[in-house]
Amino acid sequence: MLKPKTTATRELVNLDGLWRFAVDTGDLTDPWASTLDTTLEAPVPSSYNDLFTDAKIRDHVGWVWYQRTVRVPRGWAGERIVVRLDAATHEGVVYVDDVEVVRHEGGYLPFEADITDHVTAGAEFRLTVGVNNVLTPDTVPPGLVKDLPDGRKQQGYMHDFYNYSGLHRSVWLYSAPATRVTDVTVVTDVEGTTGLVRTGVETSGEAEVRLTLRDEQGAVVATGTGAEATLEVADVRLWQPGAAYLYDLTVELVDGGTVLDAYDLHVGVRTVEVRGNQFLINGEPFYFTGFGKHEDIAVKGKGHDNAFLVHDFELIDWIGANSFRTSHYPYAEEVMDYADRHGIVVIDETSAVGLNSRISGGIADLMSAMGGGGGEEGFGPKMAEAHRREIRELIARDKNHPSVVMWSIANEPDTMAEGTDDYFEPLFALTRELDPTRPVTFVNVMMAPPNVCRVSKFADVICINRYYGWYVDTGDLATAEVHLEAELRGWEQMYGKPMIMTEYGADTIPGFHSVWDQPWTEEFQANLLDMYHRVFDRVDAMVGEQVWNFADFQTSVGIFRVDGNKKGAFTRDRKPKAAAHALRKRWTALRDGRTA
Ligand code: BDP
Numbered sequence: 001m002l003k004p005k006t007t008a009t010r011e012l013v014n015l016d017g018l019w020r021f022a023v024d025t026g027d028l029t030d031p032w033a034s035t036l037d038t039t040l041e042a043p044v045p046s047s048y049n050d051l052f053t054d055a056k057i058r059d060h061v062g063w064v065w066y067q068r069t070v071r072v073p074r075g076w077a078g079e080r081i082v083v084r085l086d087a088a089t090h091e092g093v094v095y096v097d098d099v100e101v102v103r104h105e106g107g108y109l110p111f112e113a114d115i116t117d118h119v120t121a122g123a124e125f126r127l128t129v130g131v132n133n134v135l136t137p138d139t140v141p142p143g144l145v146k147d148l149p150d151g152r153k154q155q156g157y158m159h160d161f162y163n164y165s166g167l168h169r170s171v172w173l174y175s176a177p178a179t180r181v182t183d184v185t186v187v188t189d190v191e192g193t194t195g196l197v198r199t200g201v202e203t204s205g206e207a208e209v210r211l212t213l214r215d216e217q218g219a220v221v222a223t224g225t226g227a228e229a230t231l232e233v234a235d236v237r238l239w240q241p242g243a244a245y246l247y248d249l250t251v252e253l254v255d256g257g258t259v260l261d262a263y264d265l266h267v268g269v270r271t272v273e274v275r276g277n278q279f280l281i282n283g284e285p286f287y288f289t290g291f292g293k294h295e296d297i298a299v300k301g302k303g304h305d306n307a308f309l310v311h312d313f314e315l316i317d318w319i320g321a322n323s324f325r326t327s328h329y330p331y332a333e334e335v336m337d338y339a340d341r342h343g344i345v346v347i348d349e350t351s352a353v354g355l356n357s358r359i360s361g362g363i364a365d366l367m368s369a370m371g372g373g374g375g376e377e378g379f380g381p382k383m384a385e386a387h388r389r390e391i392r393e394l395i396a397r398d399k400n401h402p403s404v405v406m407w408s409i410a411n412e413p414d415t416m417a418e419g420t421d422d423y424f425e426p427l428f429a430l431t432r433e434l435d436p437t438r439p440v441t442f443v444n445v446m447m448a449p450p451n452v453c454r455v456s457k458f459a460d461v462i463c464i465n466r467y468y469g470w471y472v473d474t475g476d477l478a479t480a481e482v483h484l485e486a487e488l489r490g491w492e493q494m495y496g497k498p499m500i501m502t503e504y505g506a507d508t509i510p511g512f513h514s515v516w517d518q519p520w521t522e523e524f525q526a527n528l529l530d531m532y533h534r535v536f537d538r539v540d541a542m543v544g545e546q547v548w549n550f551a552d553f554q555t556s557v558g559i560f561r562v563d564g565n566k567k568g569a570f571t572r573d574r575k576p577k578a579a580a581h582a583l584r585k586r587w588t589a590l591r592d593g594r595t596a
Contacts, residue, residue, distance in 0.1 A: 001393070001396045002181070002183060002184065007262045011175045012172060012174045012175075013070075013172065015171040016045060016170050020035070020068065021041055022036045022064065023057055024065060031067075032067075032126070032128035036065055042167075046166060046300045046303030048166040049166070050301055062133070064133075065128060068127055070124065072119050072120065073121065073175070076175045079178075080177065080180070081121075082116075082173070084171070085104075086110045086169030086333065087110060087167070088107065088167055088168075089107030090106065090134070090165070091107070091132040091134070092130065093130040095126075096126075096127060105139070108331075109393040129167065137380065138382035140350070140352050141157060141354045161294055161296065169303075177260050178204065180205075180263075185400065188269040188271070189271060190236065190283075193234070193236065196230055196233075197249070197267055200227065205253075209253060210224075210225055212249070212252070213233065213248070215248075216245065216247070237269075238269055239269055241286060244268065244402075246341065247266070248264060248265075249267045251263045251264075266340060268403075274460045278498055278543065279544070281405060288323040288345065288347075289591075290324045290325075291321065291324050292327035292503050293324045294328075295331055295332065296551070298573065301554070309335060319580060319588075321344075325443075327548075328411045336398055345405050347405070347407075347546075348408065349443075350387070350394050350407075352413065355412075355414060356445060384426075391409055405438060406438055407440050408502075409427055409441075410443065413442065413445070414448075415445070416447060416452050416453070418454075421458075439461055441460060441462075443464070443465055445465060450487075462497050462499040462541075464501060465501075465502055468483050484531075488536075492540070498543040499539070500544035500546065501545050501546065502546050503549075504528075504529070505525070505549065506520075507520060507562075508522055508568075510522065510575065522579065525577060526578050529547060532545070551572055551574060552567070552572040553568070
């Protein structure tokens with residue numbers, strides 16, 4: 001799915017700002033049919049949960065409504081007019097005046113509707129968006145709504161981050177010609193010093209496809225024609241981790257000398273390959289350093305914020321990291337574009353998190369209460385359908401990002417139970433069919449070691465999350481070290497594939513200190529990470545380390561969490577803990593080819 005852009009033939013209006021906002025407690029009839037009866041306003045983009053002081057809004061389960069008036073630019077007569085939402089978490093419905101124009105499930109991926117027939121250039125219309133935050137046994141991620149005795153509803157879920165809701169990303173109105181580019185797929189390869197840029201272009205009508213590739217100075221380096229083409233770039237400059245280089249591809253639809261539509265996109269020429277127990281980028285072994293992240297900040301929750309975007313990438317650079325995983329859902333497209341421009345490598349993950357009934361007592365109870373899909377009985381057909389949709393839409397959105405080097409189709413699902421291999425095998429096949437160029441993985445949970453996990457055999461790279469020294473062997477780093485090394489060697493022997501530790505870490509309260517290995521102290525976090533690094537350095541198949549987490553983040557309440565998860569190397573407001581300085585020492589040395 002193409003990102004909306006201003007081009008020679010397309011115009012774009014951003015609809016962010018303060019919208020009228022109302023919580024649907026059952027007393028609203030057709031909230032789209034007239035001006036919302038409310039005094040509340042909510043910013044877009046932002047989660048709504050932490051904006052207001054009213055707990056009923058924060059904990060609301062169900063629909064909320066956003067509304068604003070939009071004027072269609074008067075110059076758009078004769079153009080197709082499209083409304084595009086970058087995300088509505090978890091389900092969105094859009095009305096133009098009284099007409100429903102699109103409905104979409106999945107909280108972290110974009111959707112749009114052609115509204116040309118419902119609006120007039122130069123005139124205003126009422127844009128109303130409903131957002132539903134309910135998670136059920138059939139949604140991805142799954143959850144369960146409980147009816148409490150006092151009549152309230154409570155959303156339960158299995159994942160360890162707060163169920164922030166709302167319009168988390170931008171809303172756009174754009175114009176495009178009737179005959180237009182509807183999709184572009186770019187796959188790159190390298191032969192000697194020549195870069196190959198293979199393009200596939202889909203259109204909404206008949207027209208000649210013309211392609212022009214320019215370098216960063218604007219010089220044309222290759223041209224081509226046709227729906228399928230291969231552009232050859234002599235003396236190609238590769239997109240490299242830490243040294244991004246982006247060419248500009250312009251796709252034009254031409255009819256008798258007239259340019260009907262033009263669409264521009266960045267192209268990074270690079271290759272990705274798994275060979276033996278190595279992960280190769282541009283034919284060179286690559287070692288991932290970095291984090292599992294979250295989209296999570298104070299007040300805005302999961303609302304996209306460009307200041308935090310820039311600051312987070314600055315801190316990633318400061319600490320010497322080269323990568324992150326979009327744990328546990330697709331991130332805003334601005335993030336992916338920024339990673340492309342700055343040479344940061346991304347493991348791109350779907351929102352399939354919490355497909356596991358076995359983590360912690362409360363969660364197991366919740367899941368057994370759920371029954372059916374996602375529960376102990378296995379992963380139901382409706383969940384599989386939602387999961388397939390998540391994979392399809394993620395790849396459709398992110399396939400052209402050079403920063404994305406691998407797809408992760410789930411985080412810590414149950415892969416121990418019978419039938420989980422039957423559930424996952426077709427999902428791996430689907431991912432490979434949609435994108436034969438990138439390795440595919442999922443992230444394995446601690447309860448499914450090598451001889452137990454039924455799904456790792458499908459993965460190109462073994463990605464595991466381990467908490468030796470924290471959830472097990474708590475505070476005993478010597479024992480943790482023995483257990484960790486034994487397990488890694490088990491994986492290495494059984495699979496012979498490259499391995500990435502996609503999560504390891506310890507909750508840490510900044511300002512807590514000790515001379516002993518005391519969990520929750522800054523020293524303990526640093527010592528625990530250090531112990532993992534010693535082990536990684538001894539195991540050949542290790543190709544990466546991503547600490548859990550980049551920063552502290554909000555979770556649902558529970559006795560395991562103190563105002564959220566505190567495993568960040570940085571606090572929620574991005575102040576470094578002692579571990580951040582220790583990581584910086586190791587990762588800048590690795591980056592610069594020194595020993596720490
Ligand atoms: C893993 C999950 C992650 C949690 C982390 C933790 O993948 O989302 O936040 O553990 O417990 O199970 O901190």
